Amino acid sequence: DVKVTQSSRYLVKRTGEKVFLECVQDMDHENMFWYRQDPGLGLRLIYFSYDVKMKEKGDIPEGYSVSREKKERFSLILESASTNQTSMYLCASSSSGVGDEKLFFGSGTQLSVL
């Protein structure tokens, strides 16, 4: 069964901490995405990557960075966590093939910044 795995389901961090959210996919997908989900705001794209070491800013990249050193792994980094980054974070992956536009999602990481 295809899988996108996010390393933590729940995470509690303090303001100012550096936070790493990890995502691994086992489908050999070229594309990987990080979204944050907030009530009433839907999913907003933070960053995406269409190849190893490639990254593109999404709609709300401020305060975040990403790393993709291997094809299967896409990390989201909060350099200095702030309370307004408390949210559900969703990782997704997809293939680049025509007809393969479907996203596969992980179960999400609920991050609380205190």
Next chain:
Amino acid sequence: AQSVTQLGSHVSVSEGALVLLRCNYSSSVPPYLFWYVQYPNQGLQLLLKYTTGATLVKGINGFEAEFKKSETSFHLTKPSAHMSDAAEYFCAVTIHASGGSYIPTFGRGTSLIVHP
């Protein structure tokens, strides 16, 4: 640029009643359109998609959606709601972007509530 508007943050129906979740989009190029469903404490999963061809598309769990270009709509329907359909539903529009990837833009979501 592309955008998606889902009308109604919450929709409440009785079990057995028609489900209608509304989605309108804007896109400068022919869009690919999707509906995803999110059950509690889970990630999103694809319900159905429209890319080209037949404008009425059928998905999982008895859902279907019709692409209406003249109305820029892609409403989701199901003839008879079941309690297990209670979930958050997201409409998404996708355009072709860098490196051959497709970047979806999601609506704000509609929470479907099903009453016994």
